[in-house]
């Protein structure tokens with residue numbers, strides 16, 4: 224991420240793509256884990272980047288946070304115990320807590336500074352942090368999952384940075400094995416899995432690793448996300464038990480959301496042909 228006069232630009236060599244917003248830098252710090260920057264943009268409100276990658280903006284974060292939580296929670300028969308790995312901006316936690324059936328939601332974020340800066344610049348995402356069902360734990364999600372009580376979690380949401388640096392180990396068989404152990408028999412995992420257009424090979428590798436670890440079924444959901452590469456993002460779902468994906472859409476329209484409803488729920492699971500083809504052989 225570079226500040227070029229009044230343009231905040233994320234240029235990615237690996238994909239040959241760039242995204243820019245007009246704005247100015249307000250804050251920059253190097254934590255033990257990563258470099259966090261905060262910008263004030265002209266049209267997208269505040270923007271947080273980590274190691275130069277766009278993470279969250281005031282204007283469009285609802286797309287990602289709603290679609291990383293509601294489709295999965297409404298596809299599980301009774302999501303009482305939810306664990307979010309990463310997600311330090313607290314936006315996913317906020318959406319999870321909108322479900323009355325959730326009895327406990329634990330956010331496991333490695334970098335406390337992400338949460339503290341979000342409290343300052345994205346207070347609307349943190350306004351449910353005091354909910355008695357919420358726990359904010361600061362530590363490595365890989366170690367946390369290793370130590371988790373077996374068979375204790377209904378839904379694991381992996382809301383992490385890209386598979387480099389501290390998040391690298393969240394994208395492999397070893398971590399998935401620990402997730403399977405920690406999930407209840409009908410448990411489900413959903414993980415942010417980058418762009419269907421730009422990162423299809425990564426998505427295939429993730430689904431293959433999930434299956435190798437013992438998840439019996441995987442599927443993909445997709446949704447728009449303006450500030451991420453290609454503007455199109457995905458979540459990968461993995462099931463511990465065959466056929467356990469349900470559609471509890473009766474309450475989908477009752478949630479207080481901006482993008483998610485019963486139609487966008489179904490649309491998110493409707494896969495484009497090239498994605499279907501890529502995942503068919505896994």
Ligand code: SAM
Nearest residue numbers: 309310311332333334337363364383384389390
């Ligand atoms: N929505 C974003 C995206 O898809 O690019 C992710 C946003 S969220 C801020 C990602 C968080 O994952 C970061 O705050 C980062 O510190 C956290 N993270 C990365 N590796 C982690 C790990 N091993 N354990 C827990 N949190 C981790």
